[in-house]
Amino acid sequence: MEYISVIQFADKYGIAERTVRNYCAQGKIEGAFLTGKTWNIPADAVLPKRGSQKEKILPLLKVLREQKASKLKGGIYHRTQIDLTYNSNHIEGSKLTHDQTRYIFETNTIGIMDSTLNVDDIVETVNHFCCIDYIIEHAEERLTEDFIKHLHLLLKTGTSDSRKDWFAVGDYKRLPNEVGGQETCPPQEVHKSLKALLSDYNHNRQKSFEDILDFHVRFEQIHPFQDGNGRGGRLLMFKECLANDIVPFIITDELKMFYYRGLQEWGYVNGYLTDTCLTAQDQYKDLLKYFKVAY
Numbered sequence: 001m002e003y004i005s006v007i008q009f010a011d012k013y014g015i016a017e018r019t020v021r022n023y024c025a026q027g028k029i030e031g032a033f034l035t036g037k038t039w040n041i042p043a044d045a046v047l048p049k050r051g052s053q054k055e056k057i058l059p060l061l062k063v064l065r066e067q068k069a070s071k072l073k074g075g076i077y078h079r080t081q082i083d084l085t086y087n088s089n090h091i092e093g094s095k096l097t098h099d100q101t102r103y104i105f106e107t108n109t110i111g112i113m114d115s116t117l118n119v120d121d122i123v124e125t126v127n128h129f130c131c132i133d134y135i136i137e138h139a140e141e142r143l144t145e146d147f148i149k150h151l152h153l154l155l156k157t158g159t160s161d162s163r164k165d166w167f168a169v170g171d172y173k174r175l176p177n178e179v180g181g182q183e184t185c186p187p188q189e190v191h192k193s194l195k196a197l198l199s200d201y202n203h204n205r206q207k208s209f210e211d212i213l214d215f216h217v218r219f220e221q222i223h224p225f226q227d228g229n230g231r232g233g234r235l236l237m238f239k240e241c242l243a244n245d246i247v248p249f250i251i252t253d254e255l256k257m258f259y260y261r262g263l264q265e266w267g268y269v270n271g272y273l274t275d276t277c278l279t280a281q282d283q284y285k286d287l288l289k290y291f292k293v294a295y
Helices: 006-013 017-025 059-070 076-091 098-107 119-137 145-156 187-201 209-222 229-243 253-265 271-290
Strands: 033-035 038-042
Touching (some): 006 038, 006 145, 059 119, 076 098, 076 229, 076 253, 076 271, 098 119, 119 145, 187 209, 253 271
16 A cells, blocks of 8 residues: 655645644544554545535535446446546547547447557547546545645556656656647656646645636646646546536537637737637537436
8 A cells, every 4th residue: 555644635635734644643644553653644645524514525526526426328427438538638639539539438448440540549549438437436635746746646656657758647758849830848857847837826725717728828837747737627627627627528620720819829819828728618608408418
């Protein structure tokens, strides 16, 4: 079993280190134990609930978790997995069709194809399904560098990139890169820049729609990984919408160019990205209405 420190647990949930130590001493964190004067906490340990605090799970998040657990076919979870995976991968150049993506999700097989398929497209499709499961299960968890790195690990494990010496799966880029012809954060400054971004973003417990979009733009400008930044960033937006009682959205391939322009214009004309994401949100709301999911 993997263990983390008091500092890591405190950072993960945005609480004081002293509070974590008190929880450990009171036996409220299951599996925590002392080695000398140091607490060892299971990496998957959850934050204890305060005495009068009742757990609130948002309607959509509750439905997604229930349908995921029951492996229900044909519901909003099923549709979200296919639509989010297909569109986000397709934006990044995947050649798999929507039907092929659906077939892989539904049958865990590739099927008989009359065309040549890129192995990475298939691996990253399966990995993206796992990423969606991860953000659904950990939606309320505070965003941290460790969370973001783990999401990247899930996305890129088993790909051809993972076999390259210079490519760090689940860790920050080692070589400079650019996006859309624009320079991004140098590798040696990624940790500092992302830490500052997370500090700003986590300052307010409740995030607005604009807060989430602003985080996304700044995340993409940093471009912390060698590859997978766009898909990772869109997954984080979906997660943060779920965490903040905001209807999430899927940037479709049809909205791609408007989305790209919105990223470039943010800070000058924020309306480009806002309107694009609101359009995508309206499309997802239509799905929720069809599946009779409250929001």
